[in-house]
Amino acid sequence: MKLSILDQSPISSNQTARDALNESLHLAKACERFGYTRYWIAEHHDLPGLACSAPEVMLSLIGANTDRIRIGSGAVLLPHYKPYKVAETYNMLATLFPNRIDIGIGRSPGGSAEATNALSDNFLQQVFKMADLVDELLHFLKSDFPNEHQFSKIKASPVPENPPIPWMLGTSEKSAQLAAQNGLPYAFGQFMSDLDAVSIIDNYRKAFISNKFSHVPEVLLTVPVICADTTEKAEEIAWSSLIWQIQQNRGEGSRVPTIEVAKNFELTVKEKEQLINLKQKMIIGNPQEVKNVLTEMQSKYKIDEFMILTITHSPEDRLESYKLLAEEIFSH
Template sequence: MSLTSNKFRLSVLDQTPISKGSDALAALQQSIQLARLTDRLGYTRYWLSEHHNTTTLAGPAPEILIARLAAETRQMRIGSGGIMLPNHSTLKVAENFRLLEALYPGRIDLGLGRAPGGDRLTAQLLNPGNTFDPQEYIKQLRDLESFLTDTPGPGNFEGKIRAIPHIDTRPELWMLTSSGESAFLAAHFGMALCYAQFINPIGGPEAIRAYRSRFKPSATLEQPVTAVGIFAFCSDDPRKVHETQALIDYRLLGFEKGQYDEIPTVAAALAYEYTPAEWQRVLHNRRRTAVGTPEQLRDRFAGLAADFDVDEFIISTFTEDPTDRLRSYELFAQLFELTPREIPNFKHEADPAPAYPDDSTNSLRAATS
């Protein structure tokens, strides 16, 4: 299978990373720039993650960022990747996303997960009623379905409680999973499924096959829809490929060691001496990533597409230099032969224009102006 012989969709997962020496304000402005760029380049959707109690990421509230980025874009779908449902009131999630759908009809995705997006103590403060019981999560999914379809059920007291505003369209529902269990839930509730290869590189194709075989049509989805999320970076400079792979290796291992507040640098990553056991973890974690030149990534993604039997990839990218992240998304658009969109120029005077270091990114400069 080749990327040129099949039409693939490409999407963004933005975890709002904060670069070393920068801050959250700059990270959020970079998200705005990336959303504008990928809208023009022809990406399908742009998702925001939910994380808490960390100084390395700037996005604890996807629903707020969705409202801003949907206003900054014109055609790309904007959504959550995801809302960690146990952290929240089900009714409030339904109302938030109905309001977003009312503001941007046909452009809102509601991706759902059950991980805490941080530590359990923080999750308990976010929702003191959170029991961390899987059955409670299933109840929340059932109640959310009732609220979004205006169907009487126990969770809305048989229709007495309604999620407003009342509108004719619905956000597109996605289940995010890094295990087979949530794939079964997505099939049961008739939701689209995104497998998080960037979290767990084991069992993804099997989870997607199980989802398809058990899928039940719902009021919002008639046929199974799938995607795969992966950490990825593309550069035509082999040196940057090497440095960014080292940075991602170091960052993922740091997460596994509980170093959530460290913002890694290329220098620190290249200088670090791995123990044999740590290096085995690095090799395992590289299955969560796709890093290389366009030529290298052509084969990598063709293999992933064949293994997973999907036609959409959702890419999350960490780089030391934010301009390298922008350039990577442009190269991916070229690799996947996305169709650029003609979108009228618009900008806010308060938003700084991105600064590019050389003339090799003139096309990016034009796209984000």
């Protein structure tokens, strides 16, 4: 079983954005030592409590301070950008850090309507053109536009010896089919979806068309995990993440709360129901319990890689969660 990291670079109530980004760097360096396969950092815009709006900047820092772990975006929100610029940016990273760069491709806005308007014009129209945007990006990465194409004479420089590997990120049948049609590996965001991932992933495999980037269908599943020495401790640590999601639903929660604040947070009847649903989407427990759940999911979804999202108030608790899980998975 492969393990990887999705980092949203959360800002805790006692942190600045700089503190959170420094913790992201620390996490990537530590998880390389722990044996994780890849580290992806998410892109968000003007969302309180999330520090990273420009993954490519953080990836430069993280790449320069690590040696082996694959690094990438989770995701580049492609409707905001011209494919040529995205290809240039990630070709640059792939030139600096050979054979280590992934491009996670997503279609969500990553922020409010106001932030979306500030970032780009005609976002919704670009979403409708997502298939064309992906096609153009892949042609730039492969440098294989037909001779008659308007962009056939230009390159997304610098052209690396090993191009970055594009992944399609999503939570729906539509994203899975787009990945399959373009022969791309697929990352399913289990933590963001209520849909039947089993059938979506199965249909992706059936429709997969091999290409330069991937010869066989490849799937990873992104799941939220809180792991600690004991079940009781994991349950306690998870309060911060759970209540923060409730606060965000209220339009509050500018920072991840402490465990104490989270435990004392007053919930409405409806929010108590939401809390139960949120908890059911998380994997919370001691290392053996978490491993058992992942093993069951591995069999159910027929995959061999999980991307782990862990949000805690304490950076130490987050790092320990990743460490304990790696020790349990990789040493047995």
